[in-house]
Amino acid sequence: METDSLVMKEAAIAYPQGFPQMLAMSDTEFVEEIRLLAAAKLYEMGRLSAGKAAQLAGMSRVPFLALLTTFGVSAINIQGKEIDEEIAAARELVA
16 A cells, blocks of 8 residues: 655744734644634635545544534535536435
């Protein structure tokens, strides 16, 4: 089995001093939440799969999916065309 070697890069986001404390968070907690929110939004928009979004968030897939409802994001993210394909596949199984 082949494993992907992960080379991580960083993105910097400037924010005013005191923002984390205003939200009753440490600087580290604030950065982690921004990372999780970015991953959740990219997943919600269909830009990343659940696995890739979880990777961006720095966690495994199942805990990531469980946290999505905290941000008002559905863990089931199927787009219009995919819904039709899933329905067709289900009908074939029943037939």
